[in-house]
Amino acid sequence: MNTAVLSVRGLRVEFPGLGYTVQAVRDCDLEVGAGEVLGLVGESGCGKSVTALACLGLVPAPGHASGSIKLCGHEVIGNTERALGELRGGTAAMIFQNPNAALNPFFTVGHQLTHPIRLHRGLRRAAARAAAVEALQAVRLSDPELALDRYPHQLSGGQLQRVMIAMAIASRPRLLIADEPTTALDVTVQAQIIVLLRELAASTGLTVLFITHDLGVVATLCDRVAVMYAGTVVEQGPVGAVIGSPAHPYTGKLLGAVPKIGQGRGELASIPGQVPNLAAPPSGCAFHPRCERASSSCEQQRPAPHAVEGPHLAACHHPLAPTAAAAGAR
Amino acid sequence: MSESPVLAAPGRAARLRWFAVRNPLFLAGLAVFVLVIVGAAFAPWIAPYDPHAIHFADKLVAPGTPHLFGTDALGRDIFSRIVWGARTSLYIGFTVLSIALLIGVPIGLFAGYYGGRLDHLLMRFSDVFLAFPPLLLPIAITAAIGPGLFHAMLAIAVSWFPWYARIVRGAVMRVRGELYITAARAMGVRHAWIMLRHALPNSRTPVIVQASMDFGYTILAAASLSFIGIGARPPAVEWGLMVAMSRSKFLEYWWTAAAPGFAIFVTVLAVNLIGDGLRDLLDPRHGSSQ
Numbered sequence: 150m151n152t153a154v155l156s157v158r159g160l161r162v163e164f165p166g167l168g169y170t171v172q173a174v175r176d177c178d179l180e181v182g183a184g185e186v187l188g189l190v191g192e193s194g195c196g197k198s199v200t201a202l203a204c205l206g207l208v209p210a211p212g213h214a215s216g217s218i219k220l221c222g223h224e225v226i227g228n229t230e231r232a233l234g235e236l237r238g239g240t241a242a243m244i245f246q247n248p249n250a251a252l253n254p255f256f257t258v259g260h261q262l263t264h265p266i267r268l269h270r271g272l273r274r275a276a277a278r279a280a281a282v283e284a285l286q287a288v289r290l291s292d293p294e295l296a297l298d299r300y301p302h303q304l305s306g307g308q309l310q311r312v313m314i315a316m317a318i319a320s321r322p323r324l325l326i327a328d329e330p331t332t333a334l335d336v337t338v339q340a341q342i343i344v345l346l347r348e349l350a351a352s353t354g355l356t357v358l359f360i361t362h363d364l365g366v367v368a369t370l371c372d373r374v375a376v377m378y379a380g381t382v383v384e385q386g387p388v389g390a391v392i393g394s395p396a397h398p399y400t401g402k403l404l405g406a407v408p409k410i411g412q413g414r415g416e417l418a419s420i421p422g423q424v425p426n427l428a429a430p431p432s433g434c435a436f437h438p439r440c441e442r443a444s445s446s447c448e449q450q451r452p453a454p455h456a457v458e459g460p461h462l463a464a465c466h467h468p469l470a471p472t473a474a475a476a477g478a479r
Numbered sequence: 480m481s482e483s484p485v486l487a488a489p490g491r492a493a494r495l496r497w498f499a500v501r502n503p504l505f506l507a508g509l510a511v512f513v514l515v516i517v518g519a520a521f522a523p524w525i526a527p528y529d530p531h532a533i534h535f536a537d538k539l540v541a542p543g544t545p546h547l548f549g550t551d552a553l554g555r556d557i558f559s560r561i562v563w564g565a566r567t568s569l570y571i572g573f574t575v576l577s578i579a580l581l582i583g584v585p586i587g588l589f590a591g592y593y594g595g596r597l598d599h600l601l602m603r604f605s606d607v608f609l610a611f612p613p614l615l616l617p618i619a620i621t622a623a624i625g626p627g628l629f630h631a632m633l634a635i636a637v638s639w640f641p642w643y644a645r646i647v648r649g650a651v652m653r654v655r656g657e658l659y660i661t662a663a664r665a666m667g668v669r670h671a672w673i674m675l676r677h678a679l680p681n682s683r684t685p686v687i688v689q690a691s692m693d694f695g696y697t698i699l700a701a702a703s704l705s706f707i708g709i710g711a712r713p714p715a716v717e718w719g720l721m722v723a724m725s726r727s728k729f730l731e732y733w734w735t736a737a738a739p740g741f742a743i744f745v746t747v748l749a750v751n752l753i754g755d756g757l758r759d760l761l762d763p764r765h766g767s768s769q
Binding site (some may be wrong): 202205207209210230233234235236237238239242243245247250251252253255256261264265268269313316317320 | 663672676
């Protein structure tokens with residue numbers, strides 16, 4: 150049972166402030182198996198990005214992570230800077246939301262792309278450059294040789310995100326953490342990047358933790374999905390099961406809030422209430438103040454994740470009934 | 480998916496020319512400074528006399544044909560001494576700045592990058608050296624370790640490094656939160672590399688500008704120390720010392736003080752103009768919009 154590339158157990162990340170502590174992640178459990186593409190979805194501020202950073206031991210100061218995060222069996226939390234240096238980039242690499250800011254504007258693309266390759270694969274300058282060209286070809290950037298000698302501002306956002314993906318895969322990591330990699334790109338480029346990631350995952354067996362708030366992307370790209378709310382995973386399971394027949398009311402509302410083209414100009418569906426203040430999260434189930442199905446037990450007792458059907462888990466006292474459509478699909 | 484061609488960036492030389500033509504003051508400063516450097520480099524060929532040669536017969540000769548700037552109380556040719564003195568001044572400028580940068584830049588880099596307690600410790604340590612009036616600390620240091628030009632330079636450098644530490648710290652702190660630092664960390668890049676390759680280059684421009692401005696002040700400060708008798712000592716050839724030696728006579732023999740004083744003034748001004756120009760040249764927000 151050690152096939153998990155990433156295994157997060159009881160992760161808590163806290164940011165101490167003056168007189169309060171923000172609990173950005175509260176008892177988060179996640180597992181990503183080898184070769185799997187897991188989508189991590191949730192609203193802004195639910196702890197997705199902090200979870201991702203914690204996986205590389207990069208929780209920004211003064212934040213503090215506790216619990217357990219294992220990358221291919223190596224513990225991240227509390228490990229030495231030296232060991233983490235090997236894991237970062239070598240075992241797990243990360244790409245970010247805004248590719249325009251992810252490269253230093255003062256240095257050429259090649260300069261920044263070759264350094265991690267030399268670091269993790271121990272190649273010399275010329276060999277590292279060849280490996281960089283190869284990686285740029287793998288992400289299908291036209292004219293890789295030319296791109297290496299350009300400065301970041303001379304490339305477009307989509308090209309830069311390809312460069313970032315090339316940088317990530319060039320060191321041959323097992324896991325790629327993609328933190329909303331398409332959010333800053335326009336729709337057609339988004340689609341290209343998604344297709345690229347899907348092909349890379351399929352052809353190289355790369356494991357991907359894909360963080361997004363776009364359920365459409367999850368449906369096309371991911372094998373499994375985990376829904377995060379107020380710093381904890383409320384529902385997870387195979388994409389078809391979760392999206393086709395959500396068990397947690399939050400997932401149901403989230404799916405209902407996706408606007409559809411051709412739906413007409415009616416009022417857009419939204420979830421009443423506000424995202425909870427993580428300095429003082431609600432008692433019991435964090436979603437209960439916004440939930441129609443909430444009862445007194447939701448207020449008092451935090452629901453544990455339980456199986457809805459097979460690998461489909463939900464943490465809810467009053468899960469939604471399986472929909473007819475989903476039942477029919479199975 | 481072909482990319483649109485990228486315009487070739489204008490060459491460095493072309494940019495410099497474009498800039499210089501629009502900044503006559505920078506050009507003037509540069510010309511004077513080049514003159515000082517040439518004077519220092521070719522002193523033995525340019526100076527008509529030996530700067531140390533004493534001719535009591537020709538003492539305190541007014542500026543004129545054989546002695547361009549006249550002679551001093553010992554009959555030494557002032558023009559030759561000024562040409563040779565350029566060597567001393569350049570040596571002072573480069574040495575003081577090198578020492579100050581060598582101390583200040585690493586302190587600022589560590590303080591800015593790591594922040595927190597280390598930042599406090601390093602910056603408060605630096606502040607101690609800023610708490611003294613500008614000339615008092617060099618006086619105290621030279622009084623403690625003995626007078627002499629090198630000690631004076633060391634003393635000036637020690638009283639100046641906190642400025643560089645502050646500049647570097649500020650520039651490093653500004654980039655510390657950038658995404659590309661996090662991205663580099665996520666790729667397993669080590670702190671030392673990030674500090675040297677990502678954080679430090681960001682402080683390059685303000686440091687170069689500040690250093691070029693300070694170059695003149697180091698000459699001035701060294702001259703001041705020489706003037707009050709704790710810097711260069713005779714028979715060293717140094718402009719401040721020349722002014723100091725003429726102290727008792729310059730009311731009647733004005734050229735003994737005016738010539739070296741003017742040399743100091745012109746050099747410091749030139750270096751300041753260069754510093755101003757560099758700030759505009761290196762800062763993209765200034766230069767190109769004009």
